[in-house]
Amino acid sequence: MSEAQHQPESAGLANRLENSPALWAAGIVLCLFGLTFLILTPVYDTNDDPVMGLVASGYGTVVGPDEHLLYTNVLIGLLLKHLYMLAPLIPWYGGYLLLAQFVAHWLLLYSMLLLKRNRLILFSYLMFYVGAGVYFLVHVQFTSTAFLIGLAGLSLIMVSLMLDCRERHRPWLKWGGACCLIFASLVRFQSLQMLVLTSLPMLLLLFYQYFSSLKIxxxxxxxxxxxxxxxxxxxxxxxxxxxDEEWSEFLTYHAALAPLINDIEIPYNEQTQEIFADVNWSRSDYRAFREWVYLDQEKFSLDRLQRFQQQVDTLPLSQMPEVTASRKQAVRHALTRPVTYFSLFATLLFTYLGQKGSWQRKSIKWTVLWCVLIMAYLVVYKKLPDRVFACLIALCYYFTLLMNVTGKEGLAATGRIFRGPLLLKTGMVILILLSSAMLLGYVSWSDRIVKRNTRLKQDVQLLKEKLPDKVFVAIWTFPIDRFLPLDNQSVFKDFKYLFLNGCQGSPLFQKKMKAFQIESPLDELLGSRQIFFISHPEMDSMLREYLKEYYGSEVFWNQLYVGGNFVIYQLGTEELPSKVPEN
Incomplete structure (x- = not known):
């Protein structure tokens, strides 16, 4: 194709996008979401969201729909509560997260189209969506969803600043950005804090660059x-x-509890034995505690948690080989994710499109370096879960597109995808191949979870039929995370269970125990024909040791049912004949 032929074609696309970039962005993202939903099913990342969905819908409580979602603002909880009361079979919780992700992608693409409109913009965003966007759809999580919608709001404000300096004022961008930031804080306040922290280098350089022409x-x-x-x-x-006094006391307890479980595991060795002895915790107690099994309120009291934390803060953890090995394992785990390599490669490739020595390139370099430092801090002192790591990588990736691909200088200025140097052409081809491979991986992962979702529903339905009116005490590995965002979770209606996921002691948990006529689940488990224990084969040995210590005698784990990724036991002082319901 000649130069003369190429220019009218590019100009035609630009003219079609010129008058309605918002509609074009919405249409493109709608098509992307539609195609995505045709080939895969959105799935949750962790069990936090299914649990909050069960609370909001009332299928996981004995009081009906409830607004106390704990991690998400109660304002959203109240809205979801009333929606579930109006239409209980609609998956409002998962639906609102998916809708938020759709709006986020719409605004992220819209922000880019406001700065520039050509094939390179559409191609680069398509790669971002396939590589990072679809990842968040097959790992739906309120933390990452809040980060995405917050990033969209931040991009609107940044683009507004750049357009104002070009005398192309868009007042609604500022207001829309503010609303997105507010909504992100309601979904997960800590996500907005992380977003602002990681964006500091970009925001400071942007402010410095346009300060002279900024109308504050x-x-x-x-x-x-x-x-x-x-x-x-x-x-x-x-x-x-x-x-609410009960909720207030629980939140105080939970605030002391969370860092001891979520942060670095304290090794049980000569240096730490005195600390464990001071709170009367054995190795088995601590291992069970780290797996959220802490029903013994006296042993894991608020006073003991606070004393333990105070003494842990004085330990030289960096000098302990067990802690060092744990940190290395966390880094290796993060680096095994395909989204890591894809996003880093794409960030480098699209940074290459910008003008050498430009402030846009510098801003990307400083942002990437800053995010790496934050990740290093989290690995050393806290924890770096996949949902946080993926968000930080996606932020660097998107800022590269927003600042470099939309630039007026460098290779990005031409808007030609495959008309640059051979190195650039090769990079683009590799990017397409990587994104295709990742998409196949996402589809495979989604299909596996959908199959497990079907098995979970069959298991729960069978348990309600074969073991009616029984109460199940389930550890956090109970595959509740196999619920899908578009499930209404109604299969859990009338299923009596106590889920040990960190909310023991909450008013909702206490109301469940009262409704099930249980005073102490651990004490009443042994020898009971009414209360059964749900565990996971990989955790059985640890829990057997803990319960043997707790009861002070040998405990027989009589297997009642083998489900998908879980086993139900009747705990007793003697071995009973197996009674496994037909599946």
Missing amino acids: KVYLLPAALAVFGVLGGHYYDAQYYQQ
Whole structure:
């Protein structure tokens, strides 16, 4: 194709996009989501979201739909509660997360189209969607969803700043960005904090670059809305829980508990034995505690948790080989994710499109370096879960597109995807191949979870039929995360269970025990024909040791049922004949 033929074609596409970039962005993202949903099914990343969905819908409580989602603002909880009361069979919880991701992608693409419109923009965003966007659809999680919608709001504000300096004012961008930031804080307040922290280098360089032509007054009201909306929503959520004495006490306990379970595991060795002895914890106690099995309220009291944390803070953890090995394992785990290599490669490739020595390139380099430092801090002192790692990688990737691919200088200025140097052409081909391979992997993963989802529903339905009116005490590995975002979870209706996922002691958990006429689940498990224990084969040995210590005698684990990724036992002082219901 000649140069003269190429220019009218590019100009035609630009003209079609010129008048309605928002509609074009919405249409493109709608098509992408539609095609994605045709080849795969969205699935959850962890069990946190299915649990919150069960609370909001009422299928996981004995009081009906409830607004206390714990990690998500109570304002969203109240909205979901009323929606479930109106239409209980609609999957409102999963639906709102998927809708938020759709809006986020729409605004992310819209922001890019406002700066520039050509094939390179569409191609680069398609790669971002297939590589990172689909990852978040097959790992749906409220933390990453909040991060995405917050990133969309931040991109609107950044683009508004750049357009204002070009005398192309878009007032609604500032207000839309503020609303997105507020909504992100309601979904997960900590996600917004992480977003702002990781975006600091980019925001500071952007502010410095456009400071001379910046009209601060037009940003004051949207900024005030964002600040008051975020802080006001967070304050309302805190006060809502504080007004209820039972919830207030539980949150205090949970705040002391969470870091001891989520952060680095403390090795049980000569250096730490005195600390464990001070709170009267054995190795088995601590191992069970780290797996959220802490029904013994006296042994795991608030006072003991606080004393243990205070003494742990004085330990030289960095000098302990067990801790070092754990940190290395965390890094290796993060680096085994295909999305890591894809996003890093794409970031380098699209950074190459920008002008050498430009401030846009520098901003990307500083942002990547800053994110690496944050990841290193999390690995050393906290924990780096996949959902956080993927968000940080996606942020670097998208900022590269927004700042470099939309630039007016360098190779990106031509908008030609395969008309650059041989190195660039090769990189683009590799990117397409990688994205195709990742998409196949996502489809395979989704299909496996859908099969396990079917098995979970069959198991629960069979248990309700074969073991009616029984109560099940389930550890966190019970495959509740096999629920899908588009499931209404109604199969759990009338299924009596106590889920040990960190909410023991919450008012909802206590109300369940009262409704099931249980005072102490651990004490009543042994020898009971009414209360059974749900475990996982890989955790049986640890739990057997813990329960043997707790009861002070040998415990027989009589197998009642083998389900998909879980086993049901009747705990007793003698071995009983197997009674496995037909599946």
